[in-house]
Amino acid sequence: MGSTADEFLVASEEKAFDMGHRRIINYNIGKYDAAVERGLSKIINLENTKRKAHAIKWKVMENLDKLLPEFEANFQKRGGKVIWANDAEEANREILNIIKKAGAKTVVKSKSMVTEEIQLNEFLEEHHIESLETDLGEYIVQLLGQKPYHIVTPAMHLSKEDIAKLFHEKFGTPLDFTPQQLTQKARELLREKYVQADVGITGANFLLADTGSIAISENEGNARLSTSFPKIHIAVVGIEKLIPSITDLDLFWPMLSTHGTGQNLTVYNTILSGPRQADETDGPDEMYVVLLDNGRTNLLAQKDQRQALYCIRCGACLNACPVYKNIGGHTYEATYSGPIGSIITPHMAGMEEFKHLSYASSLCGKCTEVCPVKIDIHKMLLLNRRDAVNEMLVTTKEKWGWAFWKKGMLNRKFTDFFSGKTKNFLLRRFFKKTWGHYREMPTVAEKSFSQQYQEKNGFGD
Numbered sequence: 001m002g003s004t005a006d007e008f009l010v011a012s013e014e015k016a017f018d019m020g021h022r023r024i025i026n027y028n029i030g031k032y033d034a035a036v037e038r039g040l041s042k043i044i045n046l047e048n049t050k051r052k053a054h055a056i057k058w059k060v061m062e063n064l065d066k067l068l069p070e071f072e073a074n075f076q077k078r079g080g081k082v083i084w085a086n087d088a089e090e091a092n093r094e095i096l097n098i099i100k101k102a103g104a105k106t107v108v109k110s111k112s113m114v115t116e117e118i119q120l121n122e123f124l125e126e127h128h129i130e131s132l133e134t135d136l137g138e139y140i141v142q143l144l145g146q147k148p149y150h151i152v153t154p155a156m157h158l159s160k161e162d163i164a165k166l167f168h169e170k171f172g173t174p175l176d177f178t179p180q181q182l183t184q185k186a187r188e189l190l191r192e193k194y195v196q197a198d199v200g201i202t203g204a205n206f207l208l209a210d211t212g213s214i215a216i217s218e219n220e221g222n223a224r225l226s227t228s229f230p231k232i233h234i235a236v237v238g239i240e241k242l243i244p245s246i247t248d249l250d251l252f253w254p255m256l257s258t259h260g261t262g263q264n265l266t267v268y269n270t271i272l273s274g275p276r277q278a279d280e281t282d283g284p285d286e287m288y289v290v291l292l293d294n295g296r297t298n299l300l301a302q303k304d305q306r307q308a309l310y311c312i313r314c315g316a317c318l319n320a321c322p323v324y325k326n327i328g329g330h331t332y333e334a335t336y337s338g339p340i341g342s343i344i345t346p347h348m349a350g351m352e353e354f355k356h357l358s359y360a361s362s363l364c365g366k367c368t369e370v371c372p373v374k375i376d377i378h379k380m381l382l383l384n385r386r387d388a389v390n391e392m393l394v395t396t397k398e399k400w401g402w403a404f405w406k407k408g409m410l411n412r413k414f415t416d417f418f419s420g421k422t423k424n425f426l427l428r429r430f431f432k433k434t435w436g437h438y439r440e441m442p443t444v445a446e447k448s449f450s451q452q453y454q455e456k457n458g459f460g461d
């Protein structure tokens with residue numbers, strides 16, 4: 001078994017030359033691009049708005065130690081309970097305790113990348129708890145036994161024919177069912193589950209410190225159903241999702257929706273501030289927020305890369321990335337794929353295992369350009385590469401290669417000592433694999449530029 005980096009290279013090559021995959025992705029991202037362009041045109045001063053969003057998130061990350069307890073205190077005032085989880089294991093254990101205490105057997109889940117991160121579904125399954133995804137895209141990938149392909153649109157890699165075939169195999173629906181009919185079928189199947197489930201689990205797009213609330217944005221209404229039918233609601237949220245005030249939503253909601261899907265506003269935006277109160281008719285008896293660290297404070301400790309925590313998970317950088325568009329989301333083998341995943345995964349899941357993702361970039365800067373919170377994404381990728389080198393996590397071959405190159409670049413006589421033939425031999429011997437077999441290796445001239453220049457002009461350097 002090779003390293004994660006080796007597997008990444010093999011899977012990337014396979015996907016990049018899979019024409020069917022490319023056709024679906026180009027089509028889906030093309031539709032997204034057109035919608036986003038329309039959505040962004042409605043924001044009067046986009047650059048200013050992005051700067052403002054960046055400044056708010058900067059303030060949050062610099063004051064996380066004050067704002068998180070503020071959120072906790074305000075959430076508790078209305079009867080909510082906060083659980084602090086250092087890692088996935090702690091979060092899963094606490095969630096299981098709540099489920100077991102309630103004697104629950106079925107859980108309905110709305111789309112949440114953070115629960116993917118802690119592998120909650122797998123964990124619950126091991127403990128004989130049925131966990132059902134209720135977001136249509138998530139439901140589809142769950143039926144396929146796959147992970148989400150994209151942080152916003154989990155089934156982006158599938159065509160409508162793929163989905164019709166899946167529903168035909170699983171539920172016997174006709175192969176020519178339209179997307180509307182397929183959605184209707186999924187609705188029918190899921191509706192009764194909401195009523196049966198004792199526990200609803202969601203993520204949250206934002207934590208609001210001043211009101212002690214969570215804000216959830218969704219297009220299908222499934223998160224609302226998952227939080228209002230079951231007796232218990234558990235929200236699992238990364239600590240970086242905090243914003244200072246409910247009034248900041250007037251900026252973050254449209255920024256998330258325009259950059260995520262091109263909508264002016266997501267269809268359902270819900271603010272939940274605790275369990276059902278005495279004078280309320282709807283809502284759960286108990287509500288918990290699991291505040292998850294799971295490596296986020298490692299990133300917070302990196303002064304240079306801390307801004308990666310400003311991310312609001314809109315997915316824009318994935319759709320813009322030429323690498324993502326070629327190799328697809330699953331290839332990254334990480335919960336968060338694309339440029340943002342390449343920055344945060346090494347800090348959250350281990351630099352040694354995931355440092356190669358920081359190299360999965362052309363550094364064209366498109367990701368930085370589209371980011372609604374102005375994260376300097378391609379610079380963060382370079383900083384990760386720097387850290388990998390400083391932590392001596394590069395291969396001996398690479399170390400020697402750079403040392404040799406540096407020596408040559410600093411010493412003209414040393415460079416010119418080797419003939420073109422030797423240089424070409426060394427190039428082929430050591431860089432052929434890195435260069436890849438779809439491109440022809442460049443050929444170094446027999447004489448260096450300096451030698452040719454001297455010969456032509458008749459003077460020394």
Ligand code: SF4
Pocket residue numbers: 259310311312313314315316317318340367370371372373374375377
């Ligand atoms: S890094 Fe920026 S563009 Fe990428 S998902 Fe996060 S907020 Fe969106």
